[in-house]
Amino acid sequence: MKTRIYTNPPTTVNEKWINTPLIDAEPRILPRVPPAFGIPTDTLNDNVYMHFYETLGIGIDIVTETVFNYPYPYLSEKVCWPILHKRPFVLVGAAHTLELLHHKGFKTFSPTIDETYDTVDDAQKRFGMLTTEIHKICKLSLPDVKNVLLSFKDVCEQNFHTLKALKNNELNQLKASLNDII
Amino acid sequence: MHFNYPPRISATFTDILSKKFDIVEFFDLMTHDNDTIFNVLSKHDSNKFDDNTRILIFHDDTDYYMPHVKYGLKIFNLYQVCCELNIALNSIIFVTNHAGIGAEFRLLLGDDARLPMVIDNVVTFNNDISIPIENFNLHIDTSEINIKYNMLCMMGKKRVHRYALYNFILQNNLSSKIHTTFHGDYQNED
Numbered sequence: 156m157k158t159r160i161y162t163n164p165p166t167t168v169n170e171k172w173i174n175t176p177l178i179d180a181e182p183r184i185l186p187r188v189p190p191a192f193g194i195p196t197d198t199l200n201d202n203v204y205m206h207f208y209e210t211l212g213i214g215i216d217i218v219t220e221t222v223f224n225y226p227y228p229y230l231s232e233k234v235c236w237p238i239l240h241k242r243p244f245v246l247v248g249a250a251h252t253l254e255l256l257h258h259k260g261f262k263t264f265s266p267t268i269d270e271t272y273d274t275v276d277d278a279q280k281r282f283g284m285l286t287t288e289i290h291k292i293c294k295l296s297l298p299d300v301k302n303v304l305l306s307f308k309d310v311c312e313q314n315f316h317t318l319k320a321l322k323n324n325e326l327n328q329l330k331a332s333l334n335d336i337i
Numbered sequence: 338m339h340f341n342y343p344p345r346i347s348a349t350f351t352d353i354l355s356k357k358f359d360i361v362e363f364f365d366l367m368t369h370d371n372d373t374i375f376n377v378l379s380k381h382d383s384n385k386f387d388d389n390t391r392i393l394i395f396h397d398d399t400d401y402y403m404p405h406v407k408y409g410l411k412i413f414n415l416y417q418v419c420c421e422l423n424i425a426l427n428s429i430i431f432v433t434n435h436a437g438i439g440a441e442f443r444l445l446l447g448d449d450a451r452l453p454m455v456i457d458n459v460v461t462f463n464n465d466i467s468i469p470i471e472n473f474n475l476h477i478d479t480s481e482i483n484i485k486y487n488m489l490c491m492m493g494k495k496r497v498h499r500y501a502l503y504n505f506i507l508q509n510n511l512s513s514k515i516h517t518t519f520h521g522d523y524q525n526e527d
Contacts, residue, residue: 159371159414167399167411168496212485213516219490222399223498226407227435229399230460236491241477245488247498255436259460282498286505289488293514297484308479322461326349329459333357336454 168222213242214300215268215292220248224278228255238318241311243268243303245292247285250276260317260324262310267303268292346395350462354430358391367398371414378418383425391454392424396433397463408441416445427451434460486516 216237222229228251237244243264246252253263253273263270269291272284295303346365354360364377381392400409419426426446431438431453439455446452490506492499499519506515 159417160410161371162401162410165370167401169401169403212483213489214484214486215488217488217490217502217515219492219496219499219502221496223496225399226402227437230434231397232463233493241479242489247502278498282501286502289505289515290509290511293487293509293511295487297487300487301482301484304479304482304484311479322347322349325459325461326353329350329353329456332456333353336357 169224214297214304216240216242216244217289218244218246218248220246220252222249223247223282225249228252230255230259235318238311238314241308241315243307243311245285245288246273247282250274250281259321261314264307264310267306345464347462347464350432350459351393354391354393354432358393358430359387359389360391360393360430361386362392364394366394366396366411366415371418374415375418375422378422378424381422381424383423383428386425386428390428391430392428393430393432395462396431396435396438397460400435408444412438412441413445416442425451426453429453430456432456432459432462434463486514488515490515490517492517492519 218234218237220229220233221231227249229249230252234244234246234248234252234256238261245268251273253270256263269284269288272281272288275281275284292300292303345367351360351363362377362381364374366374369377378392383390394415396411398411400411402409416426418424419429426442431442433455434457436457438457439452442452442455443450490502492503503517503519506512506517
């Protein structure tokens, strides 16, 4: 009999990494957004609607990925929302996640946003660098935020098309790698 | 063999792999705990597998890493189950978004062992990512956006880094600058 290890309570995330007093936040349920801009309602999930609703009138997105203190760069659907809505973003996620995005063909927002946080493995230090950057952006006036947004118009447009092509690119890479095997 | 793939996993990916290999079992580590994996794999005897027979496993959930241990509990438990059932690890195709996770199998099995085939450079096998993207044709003119907040921060499930960020926003009075939502345990947000 081999020994398996079970966590109690069951969890898939080890989060004991930062000495911050926890705050209980009241869950907030957002209203559904009515169909707009011809988005086919049957193909988009609630997340898209919520994010679309929240993104109107927003300059720069803060993406809080699924994990932060994690041994692998981790991409989920969360980073897709600012790309779909053509917004620059700051990524609160595992180290080297921006590097993975670059590897997938995306461009990010350095040097306007200091993205050296992505290279820092130490979670607490990385979190400090992220909050410094967020604080810096919050000190900008709204017209300045708009200017930042406009300065990244082409990058955001390119990222949007890279994202739309991502699945096909990955499928083609998978086919090619399988052809190499046998 | 035909499987009813869970809607979370892209059928296009599984079809490509099914055309190349004889897939006799398929599961998603997110939805299968240790005992379920044991029950699923106990139906198979890898001694009877031919060279092209494979078990297909998808892994894009997070894993639990104990301090100073370089492999996650899911990988460890999968390895233990396979040992227990005498399933050869090299009969597994492991598709994941965890780039570099093959090192965990090498730690457990050793460099000389016959390792699983690890495909670790894909993220769009998860339909949560790929379905909205393919159908999204929203035309946003950045120059016409009327900015009301510097930033947006949408947070789903309760996680330590989200609490920390929420603390930071409150303690620095940034809620007028950062449009913030925190859903807690609402629905399946993570």
